Amino acid sequence: MQRGTAAPERAAREATALAITVEGLTTGYRRGEPILRGVSFAVERGSLVGVLGPNGSGKSTLFRALLGLLPPWQGRVLVEGKPARPNPDIAYIPQRETIDWDFPVTVLDVTLMGRYPRLGLFRRPGKADRELALWALEQVGMLEFRDRLIVELSGGQRQRVFLARALAQEPEIFLLDEPVSGVDAPTQHFVFELLERLCRQGKTALVATHDLSCVAQRFDRVLLLNHEVIAYGPPQEVFTETLLNRTFQSHLLLLRYGDRVIVVESEDGDERSC
Numbered sequence: 001m002q003r004g005t006a007a008p009e010r011a012a013r014e015a016t017a018l019a020i021t022v023e024g025l026t027t028g029y030r031r032g033e034p035i036l037r038g039v040s041f042a043v044e045r046g047s048l049v050g051v052l053g054p055n056g057s058g059k060s061t062l063f064r065a066l067l068g069l070l071p072p073w074q075g076r077v078l079v080e081g082k083p084a085r086p087n088p089d090i091a092y093i094p095q096r097e098t099i100d101w102d103f104p105v106t107v108l109d110v111t112l113m114g115r116y117p118r119l120g121l122f123r124r125p126g127k128a129d130r131e132l133a134l135w136a137l138e139q140v141g142m143l144e145f146r147d148r149l150i151v152e153l154s155g156g157q158r159q160r161v162f163l164a165r166a167l168a169q170e171p172e173i174f175l176l177d178e179p180v181s182g183v184d185a186p187t188q189h190f191v192f193e194l195l196e197r198l199c200r201q202g203k204t205a206l207v208a209t210h211d212l213s214c215v216a217q218r219f220d221r222v223l224l225l226n227h228e229v230i231a232y233g234p235p236q237e238v239f240t241e242t243l244l245n246r247t248f249q250s251h252l253l254l255l256r257y258g259d260r261v262i263v264v265e266s267e268d269g270d271e272r273s274c
């Protein structure tokens with residue numbers, strides 16, 4: 001009897017603690033050619049999760065499935081306990097290369113776009129939406145640029161504006177696709193400081209990257225993905241030479257000095273220290 005009442009309570013508690021549950025997800029674009037195979041992992045609310053894998057390994061495809069834009073062929077994807085569907089509680093920050101930067105819009109216009117999923121089809125943004133957009137620009141240090149055209153900004157500044165657009169949406173979950181590729185170290189640091197702050201406030205963030213750089217150490221958990229899950233856990237557990245070689249399928253040499261890590265990629269002799 002006691003067992004019978006405890007189980008539903010436990011299930012309810014677990015359901016509220018988990019922002020994302022992916023179970024046995026197989027999906028893709030063309031029938032018979034799955035991009036993701038049997039992917040399972042769960043993300044606790046308030047965590048900062050890195051999705052690491054080489055180009056073409058299915059990171060953006062996973063995000064499309066979380067956004068409810070790509071239905072599962074097998075398995076299921078739950079967001080806040082419900083099947084994934086387009087939903088204002090999830091904000092997506094796309095890769096910078098996928099955006100038409102020549103479009104003549106101002107920084108404030110782009111940030112206000114974050115309000116549209118909350119407004120519905122026929123409502124225009126009002127004073128409160130504008131104030132929220134200005135607050136979001138302040139959070140990313142771009143308030144003074146609000147009337148500038150987006151085309152006039154540097155890569156790092158554009159990245160901050162897209163973060164502001166996501167903040168203005170007031171989501172519970174942030175999906176960021178390669179947010180720090182091609183931006184300088186101070187901007188990388190700024191992006192992660194902001195994400196860490198949001199996660200401390202109970203928001204959840206997933207960051208896709210193929211870059212095995214310093215940022216990998218800042219995640220609470222890391223999902224190593226190469227069409228299937230290679231490993232999922234805290235960085236200190238999954239950041240091993242064997243698992244990284246299996247994920248990136250090139251010879252990587254990982255050297256540790258205390259909490260410092262040096263990644264040596266043998267293909268191009270590239271060496272980075274974190």
Ligand SMILES: Nc1ncnc2c1ncn2[C@@H]1O[C@H](COP(=O)(O)OP(=O)(O)OP(=O)(O)O)[C@@H](O)[C@H]1O
Binds near residue numbers: 057
């Ligand atoms: N719309 C689409 N239609 C058909 N195939 C697609 C589509 N989008 C992506 N793919 C294919 O799915 C595979 C995984 O792509 P995806 O963009 O998910 O990888 P990724 O890990 O995000 O890569 P990157 O690090 O280069 O962004 C690739 O082989 C890609 O060609």
